[in-house]
Amino acid sequence: MARISARTSAKKARSVARAPGRSGRPPNELAGEVEERILDAARKVFLDRGFEGASIEEIAEVARSGKPTIYARFHDKKGLFTAAVTKYVIAKQAQLENHSPSGTTIDERLASIGVIVLQEALTPEWISLLRLSIAEARRFPDLGGSVIRIMRERGTEIMMRLLAEVAESSEVETFPALGPGRLAMTARYFIDLILLPQVLRALSGEDIETLHAEIGPHVLQRVAFFLSACRNGGIA
Template sequence: MTTSTLKKPRVPKTRPVEVRAGRPPKELAGEVDARILDAARQVFLQRGFEGASIDEIAEVARSGKRTIYARFRDKRALFTEVVTRDILARIAEFKADPPVGATIEERLTSVASTLLHWGFDADRIGLMRLAIAEAHRFPDLAANVNRRARALSTELGIHLLRDLTQSDQLGKLPAFAPEHLPTTARMFLDIIAVPMLLRALFEVDLKALDPEIDAHVARGVAFFVAACRTGWVENPKP
């Protein structure tokens, strides 16, 4: 028998690997979206809205332009989503450490200081500045973010005040009754957070504000607690 007459062993046929086109599976879609938005945030902060391009965002995101356009209609839609996510989602994500202090004033000061130091992140403030600068191009976005940010921060204030005052005599005052608590929370934030936020929007070096935060919070908390104890919230009419 010669080697030419030997039969070669049969190799079973294998099916080619199926490659699916289109959107990634659900477990990966969120990761892709987050990567695109993070990249867009970085490019918008560096270049501004006009200077940013989908090409550069795609490069930073390590993603194709087709992938971006499958999710966002254009650069305006992408900018809108970046601003909405970063300003609103960050408020909802705030988690305060357990407050320290023996008195309600000390505990309120502890939480408020944490809130301000957390909020004055350079990128977050930079994005807020950019959103304000582009308000003429995105008037609906500016108004919508402002309304929703105010509502979300008020809910955050309600949650913080309710938790902090429920074991203190302050929580028994009319200002902390359920029907008054939203107004009380809003006033707390307007006294404590808003003035420093306005300072931050115009301060080039945010670290310059750090030494002022604790003193500002201490004064604001003292004023807020004194106002609550003297009954600045009117009793509901019968």
Template sequence: MIDDTQNAAELRRPRSKSGAGRGGRPSKEQAGEVDGRILDAARQVFLRRGFEGASIDEIAEAARSGKQTIYSRFRDKRALFTEVVTRDILARIAEFKAETPVGSTLEERLSSATATLLRWSFDADRIALMRLAIAEANRFPDLAARVSRTARDLSTKLGADLLRRSIGADELASMPAFAPERLVMTARFFLDVLVVPMMFRALFQVDLKYLEPEIDRHIEAGVTFFLAACRNDETRGSI
């Protein structure tokens, strides 16, 4: 384990001009690399030990850093956990980039988009971190509420973008549910029908490989149900 004496000695060691910013301070790139290394290490330790079992000492060792370096960036273990959850759940959603859905029909394009989204969501570490965040909801009520609210908002924007790229001009003209002013609400229903049920099951399924055979059947049935509701919307005025 790296102790603070060794870390302090390293901090006192002269830096080369190419490796430091003004006044001998680390450059923004270096500081960002250190932050990322700490958060990556903390993520793995929290997943392995849980919040209660994780220690700053173990995180410092995994990050090849010192406790002083960690505490200069994060007030305490709670702040570090908050940043890990925020980065790995919210930032990952915001950074998600899907290829344009493929298929000659709307059903095929929506199935393609849903399959991409579900298989991206079924990352084992991502699911494990969500489980940990839920388990610690009583300890971090504000964090749990913020993650839930923001994740819903971000995923709705993501769903709207996928629908926008899946809908052709003819389909847009004939299906009011996909009109621009209603697309956000339609995207929310799209996610609630096609993504949320499988995500909920994934949180309780220890081995995610057992869900893989069900994804295609779920998508086929879900897309049929969702589009039937959208087409019926022509006469009802709302989904």
């Protein structure tokens, strides 16, 4: 009996001794949290240091993780950079997925979409990440294409849903470009018309606060032009 008691006590002691320094992969329920923490830390470090200046050591420190944990998920720094940028783009677009157009007229409903799109796009972090991705385009020839593809494909899907909510059945007759068969192309035109001019200005160094102050007038002007084209069949 004494031997059994001694062995049990020894096992408990070893268990306690191992607990603080537990190593290996985290449980499945924590794996997603660990990866998200790594990607968020990577984005912050890459934005602060640039690709060349960023190190896996610093990313691991910011993520409160270990280098082996990072390398178990990402082959190298290039793979981590690509994953961090892609995750951020997808998260940005997800902000629009639950948005519903507001307003009593089609002009107001379209304007509400345009405003939220620009508010999400014109942030210092988003613009800085776009600049960094553009600067590293030669090093990552596939990154730009994949990010643009994600932005275009998912952005078009989200915008198609929003535009479908904007146009009531009676209004589709007045604005044929908002009909189901033409909605995909119309959604892409709307995104380009509203988003691209202001994002390009931000990328070129114009003050983001100034661009935010112009969102209202810019959106109203573009919506009026957009609806005129939709009414006259000039889109799609």
